[in-house]
Amino acid sequence: MKNIAIFASGAGTNAENIAEYFSKNEKINVALIVSNRLKAGVHERAARLHIPSITLSKADFEAGEPVIKVLQEYHIDFIVLAGFMSKISDPLMQAFPEKIINIHPSLLPKHGGKGMYGMHVHEAVVAAGERESGITIHYINEHYDEGAIIFQASCELLPTDTPEDVAAKVHALEYTYYPQVIEKLLTQEA
Template sequence: MRRNIAVLASGSGTNAENIIRYFREKDSARVALVLTNRQNAFVLERAKRLGVPCVWFAKSDWESGELVLSTLREYEIDFVVLAGFLARVPDNILHAYPNKMINIHPSLLPKFGGKGMYGDRVHEAVIASGERESGITIHYTNEHYDEGGIICQQKCPVLPGDTPEELAQRIHRLEYEYYPKVIEGLV
């Protein structure tokens, strides 16, 4: 039976697009829905262009979670994937998807995680700290930012003189390669 995946994203949606494309030809699962908390998030355009239903919810809807949860149920979502989603997931949604909701973080957790640590902020902190490696962490989502059980980590070097943008490029390559494969293994 083909599983239905929902992708939650807040930004441009490159990871969401990569995941949608990956599952297009798979029998195991498909991206059936994209949800966002930002009305002007470019992920909405990407999803529409790829024929995936997408819905924007206002901040108040995310805080209560009821309308979001009913939409997930309406689309018969089996598994939830966070891909650059920059809001806290309400407890009622977390409890509806125990061990069926994952996130990707652009560092080797537990380092450089937590509220407010995303995107270039993470890469800047990694470089400023003098770390020699960084990477991605794919983990289960729980009530605390970036503290769910770790599923997978992949590493890349931090090179002398790296800019946050250069490090981000290596991180994105890891995300695009590994995130869809890990999702497929879990669904």
């Protein structure tokens, strides 16, 4: 059994989608949800799904060791970032090499980097007049959105699409592909 920890900072719709996808899986288990925000909506979703959830401080994430200790207590094999708005520390990356992935709401390398998340990305995509957008699932490294790309999926954009329209199209891709890619990565390791 591979145990996943999902890191999320907000409402947790992607975390919930991933947890539901794996709820009856015999080889992959969402064992823990971790947030850096005490009042993040992801905690309510975790409670409904009967998944333990905890909040760790900015200092804990910067140091790395307190986070690693918690992950070891839950026997975590793999970390999935799902709307997590904090940089992953070097000690955490070293403890989980090639075992931390992120999803970005654009086709990297376009519209990535510090400050490029959520609606900021979709607004930039519309402002640039892009004809397509999509998702990028990638390993993390020490630079925002520059880790090795694992998977991309695109969607066509119309000249009349608003940032909200782009967000809806991208969310549909996230919900479809993120759990599938996680499953593929973890079953290949077995």
